[in-house]
Amino acid sequence: MLFGGTLCSPDDGPRHHSGAWGQPYESLFDHCHDVRLVAGGTLERATGAAQLTVNSVHEQCVDRLGADLRIEALAVDDGVVEAFSARQGGADVLGVQWHPEWDAHRSTASRAFFALMGQSMRAASLRRGIAHPRFAAPASPHRGALRGH
Numbered sequence: 001m002l003f004g005g006t007l008c009s010p011d012d013g014p015r016h017h018s019g020a021w022g023q024p025y026e027s028l029f030d031h032c033h034d035v036r037l038v039a040g041g042t043l044e045r046a047t048g049a050a051q052l053t054v055n056s057v058h059e060q061c062v063d064r065l066g067a068d069l070r071i072e073a074l075a076v077d078d079g080v081v082e083a084f085s086a087r088q089g090g091a092d093v094l095g096v097q098w099h100p101e102w103d104a105h106r107s108t109a110s111r112a113f114f115a116l117m118g119q120s121m122r123a124a125s126l127r128r129g130i131a132h133p134r135f136a137a138p139a140s141p142h143r144g145a146l147r148g149h
Contacts, residue, residue, distance in 0.1 A: 003065075003066025003067050003068060003069050003086070003088075004066045004067050005062060005063070005064050005065050005066030005067075005069065006062075006063040006064045007060045007061065007062065007063055008060065008061060008062075008063035009059060009060055009061070028057050029055045029057060029099060029102040029103065030055070031055060031056050031057065032053050032054060032055050032056060033053070033054065033056050033075060033076070033077060034051055034052070034053050034054075034075070034076040034077070035051065035052055035053075035054055035073040035074060035075055035076060035082040035083070035109075036050065036051050036073065036074050036075075036076050037049060037050055037051065037052065037072065037073050037083075038070075038071055038072055038073065038074075041070065041071075041072045041073075041085065042072055042085045042092075042094060042116065043072045043073055043083055043085075043094075043109075043112060043113075043116075044072075046112040046115060046116055047108050047109070047112045049108065051076065052073070052108055052109045053109075054073075054082065054096075054097075054098035054107070054109045055098050055099055055102055055103070055107075056097070056098060057098070057099055058097050058098075061080045061081060061097065062080070062081035062084070065081060065084060068086050068087075068088065069084045069085070069086045069093075069095075070084060070085050070086065071083075071084055072084055072085050072094070072096075073096075080097070081097070082096065082097045082098065083095065083096045083097065090127075091120070091124065092116070092120045092123075094113065094116055094117075096109075096113060100113040100114060
């Protein structure tokens with residue numbers, strides 16, 4: 001692994017994965033649990049929340065966090081690392097154990113994840129002198145739209 005961490009299988013698998021991979025696709029992502037965000041962390045600042053409900057479809061979790069990674073979120077019930085961040089080589093790194101692409105229009109956690117990705121791409125394009133309209137800063141009414149939803 002790039003950062004040198006290790007993975008393990010959680011002792012209580014049903015909390016983090018709802019069942020067999022052969023079940024209907026949609027039901028895999030309906031399995032949710034709460035995560036506590038680290039105060040002052042990237043996700044806490046992006047959402048304005050101390051806790052989020054996220055989907056959970058993973059059979060492995062962080063055993064030993066890699067070098068220079070910071071914990072962003074922990075599972076409320078068992079303390080499994082659910083998100084981490086870093087600043088590596090001038091780029092932002094944000095990893096999550098849930099699937100932000102699933103039901104993103106209703107999920108505060110997903111919207112925050114993708115908003116952070118957009119911010120990172122805008123910053124990278126500006127550093128490289130690329131002025132692309134797709135990476136332009138969003139209009140001000142969208143700023144703060146993640147809070148309270």
